[in-house]
Amino acid sequence: MNADKSDSAKRYDIEIDPTAENTSHAKVLGLVGSARTVLDIGCASGYLAKVLQMRGARVVGVEIDPSLAAAARAYCEKVIVGDLEALDLAKELQGERFDAVICADVLEHLANPSRTLRQVRSLLGPDGFLVASIPNITHISVTLELLKGNFDYRPLGLLDETHRRFFSKRGVIHLFEQSGYWVSELDRTYAAPHRMEIAQPLNQFGPELARYVESQDEAVTYQFVLKALPCSESSQLERVRAELEDLRSAQSLLEPAILQREMEALASQAHDARAELDAIRHERDAVRQELQSTQTTLADEMRRARDDIRRVHEMVAPLRRVWHAVRPITAFVELLRSWFEGLTQRTYRPRLVPIQELRPRAVDGFDWESTGDDPQFRLEPPLPNGWVRLHLKGRAKPAAVVMLYVDDGKQAGELTGHRLGTLSTTGNSLELFVGLSHACFARLDPSLEPCQFAIEEFSLQRIGSWRIALRTAAIYLGLNRERHVWHLAMGAVRVLRRSGFTGLRNSVVGLLQYQQGSAPQYPLWVEQNRLDEAATARLQATVEACSYKPTISVLMPVYNPPVRLLKRAIESVRSQLYSRWELCIADDASTSSGIRPLLERYASIEPRIKVVFRDRNGHIAAASNSALSLATGDFVALLDHDDELSSDALLQSVLVLNEHPDADLLYSDEDKINESGSRKDPHFKPDWSPETLLANMYIGHLSVYRRSIVQEVGGFRVGTEGSQDYDLALRVTEKTCRIHHIPRVLYHWRITSGSAAAAMNAKPYAYRAAIDALSEALARRAIAGTVESHRHFPDRYVVHLAADPSQKVSIVIPTRDQAALLERCLQSVFDLTTHPNFEVCVVDNGSREQATFEVFEHFGRLREGRFRVIRRDLPFNFSALVNAGVVETDGPLVLLLNNDTEVLDGSWLEEMAGYARQREIGAVGCVLVYPDGAVQHGGVILMEGAVAGHSHSRESSKQPGHFGRLLAQSNYAAVTAACMMVRRELLAEVGGFDERLGVAFNDVDFCLRLLQRGYRNVCLGQVRLLHHESKSRGYEDSPEKRARFARESALMRQRWAPILDHDPYYNPNMRSIPPDFAPRIM
Known part of the structure; x- marks a missing residue:
């Protein structure tokens, strides 16, 4: 192995995924099996030895690079360091014998690989074998490169600059036979030409040449992975005789008489085919004539129907005038009837x-x-x-x-x-x-x-309709305190005009259900999680033992709050269990007479309170900067002038800082508190979720920033009033990813008349400022996109990221029969989609119904070039069907779509592509809705002690979801593959879908593998598809299906238990079974 030693440590110090089946590593490990003693030649950093050691094998390594050998010693019993071309392995190993010897990606680097293979024969035990992986030089990408007159080495891949020998399938077998082995098993890994380091789009070549090269046996084989057994000369002679006998049999087929019979049979078949083609043409002409005749008849009937409709309109016009005159009386009578019924x-x-x-x-x-x-x-x-x-x-x-x-x-x-x-x-x-x-x-x-x-x-x-109307009005005016009854009436008229009485009824139901969606369990949760004396003593002892005790500066801008509430806010800081704090207050020229005396008195009695009185009112951003100028602590925490901190707020922050001393931003959960001190509406937040932050300022309170990074970004920006904290969070999180969530309610947001905590429309100027802040954030990040406030929930923001119109999206739809559903799905995709560049590949899993084949033929004819069907007749395995469809397509973006879905809005593909093309994003999903308007999927939540479930399942799709998650973009651990977009390169990176999970949880497993590699998964609330999946679930699963589900669940628990039990995007204060965002009650 004469690789460039200066680069080898980086080149071969890798991590492997033994579950990724289309990789040489996984196949090598599979062939090694349960071998107990293994010699790993070219062991690199020990990535194979690590897995073998976990299986209980004893591993000895051989490696040329000393630094890699040092890393491999953690997993190998012994590592021999030296050049294989010069080593005497038998001498080095002193007669040791092994069950298996591995030469993974080794032989192609040697000048004389046969010498090494002959050495290895003497190291094999009685039933020993050798496993090797070798690149395929006859891969289609290399062949096409040669046809273009090129043979340029690359840093990695098939033409790796360190390769000294190249092998075809025949060359591999010849090498091993020449060295005294016979190949007992030969496996392969595959790679399409457009996914190679030598990218070779087939459309650069003539169609006949491309078809010929593509049809070669090993055209898409990337590596050969084989198992070889040592053989004696006599056994080799026996095999040669058998091969000669096969050749003689094949040669007999070339006899003239046999050839003549074959040619006559082919000619007869050709004659029959021509006759059949003539019959089809004749039938086609007859059908055309019949269609023309039918078309003429239909046109005549349509003209007659239009005449009939015109006459009916003329007859009905007088009746319509009578109806308009009588309708108010009828409505009044109905109102009276409803009123009397309601009384009872x-x-x-x-x-x-x-x-x-x-x-x-x-x-x-x-x-x-x-x-x-x-x-x-x-x-x-x-x-x-x-x-x-x-x-x-x-x-x-x-x-x-x-x-x-x-x-x-x-x-x-x-x-x-x-x-x-x-x-x-x-x-x-x-x-x-x-x-x-x-x-x-x-x-x-x-x-x-x-x-x-x-x-x-x-x-x-x-209950009577009038009671419903009064209740709806009360809820509406309670949520929208700046609105009046007139706004309510005009809103009802607009809904009535747009959607009729059905739409008005749905709006009323939605508003009633929104009000009913509060958390009645929260008071019990508060009681169960209240700090008692023992818990307080434990916390104080814990923080006293901490080595890092930074000062936290609490920033409080003040302008005319009720004096009693300002006093409560200050006292909540003074009551902190952690003592190293300072309260930095900036009064923004308050006009209320009681503010200044109160602040001056606190400053005189509490040395940790600093106050500055501004000469003129500059609004909240300027006042916050004045408070920041007083701060001397390493960290700053934000507190509004009428809110309260929990007594352990700063203590819990310091405990997290001791676990993560490099943290730049902490944020906690929060709730609302009224003037009497009652708590409600908890906001249990996810861990750091960048896309969720684009939808709303979910970080909120309590937020604790490293002071130096706040100063680095310029503090609070004047002009962002109402959303100054949102703007700050966006700018800070562009500078750091050291962000930690504290899953504890440490902040109580005051509900007062006119506050944002009381009504969503209390501060409309804040929404305009938030849109500006988000738009500027996109510009700073060089991301093309637009921002809009949600029409019904203005404090939720939909960020539309621009798609690349030239970027092709490959839509893969597995199906088996269900022609009506599939046709509806395809029709909606082709009729509505506005993204210009997409293809559809249907993966047919053994359809038998004629109606299905007619759908295939229909779309294949109308959408030629953008639609095709591939057939895979195998027992249903969703993962295998997806992987097959991905291999057959070539778009940089791949969309997986169920055959029972239906597109509702033309921008769906562009919205998803805009997110999927971002380099930090993994899988992109959307909200799926049942035909009756209930949510089927709004993201996937991992379930403690189980696997996963859909968020917001069976809730009304007219509702915002948990803190607006159904309205806009939001991070989740996983999304369903019923509609999932992902970059092709990521499918390759994680090895596609795991075919051991044939039915259940394959999409969850795929998303978790993306998450494991640092990518974020997103569900787009602004994209909604109809899902015709059965809702009532009125059927029993068979024992076989239940057993399969149990197996797949067990595999998921075995593989992912730690993250399944701790979903980073679902707060641990909420119960996960069912995953309904309700407080976790003990």
């Missing part, structure tokens, strides 16, 4: 009739047991007609998500789903406002998994 508020208590997967029980106070994952009750008729308030009180173990399904008879077989909420283990009440107009069937699903539960109360209370 009749309550119904329908009997719950078990349908499936339910068993009565009377143990531990639980009346029922769910025996599967789709238990169902039927609500026994009669059901009330109109608006009802559904009330359910009960408890479940474990906690259970409760769903109501209603069939209103509008669409046969379609059930509209409504999420009531989650029954806790300690017991709680759920409430839902729902319209049951003309409901012919209603079903209650008490859980989504096996559990025990009790339903103590269940009722439907009929």
